[in-house]
Amino acid sequence: MIASTHLAIRVIAVGITALQLYSVFVAPLPLHMHYALFLAAVLVLVFGKDLPERPRLAQAIDLLLIAVTIAWAAYIVANHDRFITRIAFVDRPTMWDMIMGTALIATLMEATRRVAGWGLFVIAGIFILYGFFGYILPSSIGHSGLGLSRFIDIQVLSNNGIFGIPIGAVVSYIFYFILFATFLELSGGGQLFIDLAFFATGRTRGGPAKSAVIASGLMGSINGSAVANVVGTGTFTIPLMRRFGYKPTFAAAVEAASSTGGQLMPPIMGAAAFVMVELTGLDYVTILTGAAIPAVLYYLAILFAVDLTAKKDGLSGLPAKELPDVRAASCAASTFSCRWSCWSISWSPVGR
Structure with a gap:
């Protein structure tokens, strides 16, 4: 069964x-x-x-x-x-x-x-x-x-x-963005975002927490879901933050706040953006442009809070040997994408 x-x-x-x-x-x-x-x-x-x-x-x-x-x-x-x-x-x-x-x-x-x-x-x-x-x-x-x-x-x-309008937005817009985001994550794009965040900020003061913030923002930009964001990045970032001295409650709070902010980060922005398109009649690019500034300010505020906490507690960043190999991750993602594209073409009418 x-x-x-x-x-x-x-x-x-x-x-x-x-x-x-x-x-x-x-x-x-x-x-x-x-x-x-x-x-x-x-x-x-x-x-x-x-x-x-x-x-x-x-x-x-x-x-x-x-x-x-x-x-x-x-x-x-x-x-x-x-x-x-x-x-x-x-x-x-x-x-x-x-x-x-x-x-x-x-x-x-x-x-x-x-x-x-x-x-x-x-x-x-x-x-x-x-x-x-x-x-x-x-x-x-x-x-x-x-x-x-x-x-x-x-x-x-x-x-x-x-x-009405909400399910219309799901059927007309949201589904296709979710489909694209799923393909991106399966192709290794999600892991690449995490590796890029750790490569950019991992060595700075409070680096693991800053990396968690940036990784959640990048992941949220493609899935628009706070829950999926926590599952995708939190299982890795929370234990790492704790290992480098952050209190468990603070580590969980950083991940929760960062993942929730993923719903504000363009281009997907959860269901709300598409409902706004239907209700206001504005084009999607206008909605994205208006959402970008508050989303960036939101993540800057979290980064400042993380940096000040790291300074107060005397927390350091990741050692160079623990930083991810971004080049290898990007190559893996590209290889998967190429294989997927070739498979798709081979099964399409053009490929046949």
Whole structure:
């Protein structure tokens, strides 16, 4: 079961990539259908990625959630023409619209809880309750209240709810940057960034911590994720900072602050940058230019804090023999990239 589950997860992940590339290079799918298929595939990955390791009861729940996700996705695809031609708030949702819409929201909420924790789940739940029971609140913050029919109409059947600007930014922009960043890391670019940071600042006062700051900034510029940044650089930089005299709490704080700042560093900047493009109508380069200055100032502030702490505690840098060989790392990354490019060409129509 474990092998088959892992195979299925890989197939779904490849399927998402194929869907995205098909919509760009072959024929764009209708937006509502595209968003629904993309979201359903992601939710199946969330529910299925740990399926073999979970207890039997949890496995049954996960399989039920996967089945429900496939059901509402198939329903949206089958009824897509009706959804895009209906008149909002005039053509009332059918009973099956409300059943499948409720199933979509329920599976999305559970996936949110698993991925982002209880905090975001509770916040989303509060706003859902606010939509239904706003009529019992004071007039200054209350409203007339929504029924289930109108709630499903807004959140599921229109482009103003779940299938609105945020998921549009993910499907249209973020996915391709993540795909590029994954390729860059697999080609050795991530390790090259870390080696460059240590080569540039490793010998200076408090060098290991400064290297952690710069490496996190460089890694964050290509993945836009604080969690991925901590995993990619923290497992190496935190033990090194501790070995050279930094207190464990300070070493962890430096890595956490630096990795969080990766979401501010162009060009990727997490999901927020692409949502800003959609909301403001500004081009992406303008958003990047505006974000570059505060991002650099943020990292300079961390570097100053690290340097002052190193001066106060009398901490030194790395010895020359422990500095990485940047030339070897860059050559390894280039070799992998060349092999990947040759493989891609050989399997392309041109290569054949």
